[in-house]
Amino acid sequence: MKRCRHRWRELPLTVKTTPVIDxxxxxxxxxxxxxxxxxxxxxxxxxxxxxxxxxxxxxxxxxxxxxxxxxxxxxxxxxxxxxxxxxxxxxxxxxxxxxxxxxxxxxxxxxxxxxxxxEVATVDALSGSHEAAVALAGFLTALHRIDAGTTGDLTGRPLASRDPATRSAIAKVGDAFDSAAMTDLWDTALAAPGWDAPPVWFHGDFHTGNLLTTNGRLSAVIDFGELGVGDPARDLIVAFTLMSAETRATFRAALDVDDATWTRGRGWALATGLNAYVSYAAVNPRVAAQTARQITQALFG
Known part of the structure; x- marks a missing residue:
């Protein structure tokens, strides 16, 4: 089966020269x-x-x-x-x-x-699928139940660590999005109560481009480069990259997400979406469309 992958990920803070690979x-x-x-x-x-x-x-x-x-x-x-x-x-x-x-x-x-x-999951194919929303919630529920007590140095960074970069990105995108609404969401996400339960596993880059489908149904999750332990809110990004408002509600109910975690998840979606938008949008129209959707859906809630 042919797989078309138009994927993006946040650029690291420092990136050295790419070696010649052929x-x-x-x-x-x-x-x-x-x-x-x-x-x-x-x-x-x-x-x-x-x-x-x-x-x-x-x-x-x-x-x-x-x-x-x-x-x-x-x-x-x-x-x-x-x-x-x-x-x-x-x-x-x-x-x-x-x-x-x-x-x-x-x-x-x-x-x-x-x-x-x-094939890589697409918004067109799955945004309205309540079955897919439940399946993604089931994957995260299973991941979160796995013992994360012996994970060494995999502790994830808190949302607050994204504060300088996110505020800078809000300023850089100018009139592309509602800067006041983004600032309000970001302030609200930072003010939300933190995760006070034991740390759980998170995928760390859980968005549409890292999901595969077979015959129209979810079949695999790929690209675990950001795998870590900590706050499960980080993996709520998928609700804003893939789902509609209706299927997002199904996903949230199936995952049983409290208000504070959902708010932090919106913050993660905003922060990672902005990072990718300012890094790639000028050179990649597809990424521009994907991350614009992520940002606007995070603002929508």
Whole structure:
């Protein structure tokens, strides 16, 4: 099944020069570090996301090479934690079969994963689906129930850590959105009571572009580079990237979200949407449309 992925993610605060990545480099890395797959066809996958250059390796595998140093921890993180989480989750997640090392001038770890068939979820297909809203709530409920007590250094940053960048982004977008409404929402989200229960797992980048569908139904969640533990409000972003007001209400009820957590979730949606908008909108009209929807839906509530 053909998968079209027009994905974006927040730019890290500091990004070094992107190394030169091409098919010849990918093939040399595979051939020397995973010789059992050296004979498989390797084809570039496009369009990929902002974090990785992706190649399809044979019919069953993919190769992902980070584009910048903000993405270099994903391979090892997914290799360590996804095998522990996957048995408890109702949707498929990536299965890493190898983590490669720096070589041939390429400076970072990289990954070989099982290929997940499917098409990236779209607003047109799923925004009105109450079934999808319930399925996403079920995925998050299952994720939040997994013991997060031995997670080392995966503690997520609080919403307040986004304050300077978010206020700066509100100023930068000018008249594209209602700056007074954004400031009011942001102030309200920061003032909302914090998460005072034990920390739970969060995906961390839970938006439309990281959901796959098969035959029109949700089938997988991908891209766990921002996986961490802390406040579950961070994963409410999907309610504003994908859902309508009606299906958002279904999602919230199924997930049983209290008012304070929902308000913080709107704050996360606003902050991440603004970050992506100011980073990508001028050069990528598709991202502009996606993040504009996220921001306006967060303001709507």
């Amino acid at each position: 098919a010849a480099l990918a093939r040399r890395l595979v051939a020397t570090q995973f010789p059992q797959w050296a004979g498989l066809p390797l084809l570039p996958y496009a369009p990929a996301g902002s974090d990785h250059v992706i190649y399809r390796l044979g019919e069953q595998l993919s190769v992902r090479l980070p584009r910048h140093d903000g993405a270099i921890g994903q391979a090892k993180k997914e290799a360590e934690w996804l095998p522990r989480l996957a048995p408890h989750l109702p949707l498929a997640v990536p299965v890493l079969v190898g983590v490669g090392a720096a070589d041939f001038g390429y400076p970072w770890p990289w990954a070989v994963s099982r290929w997940l068939d499917g």
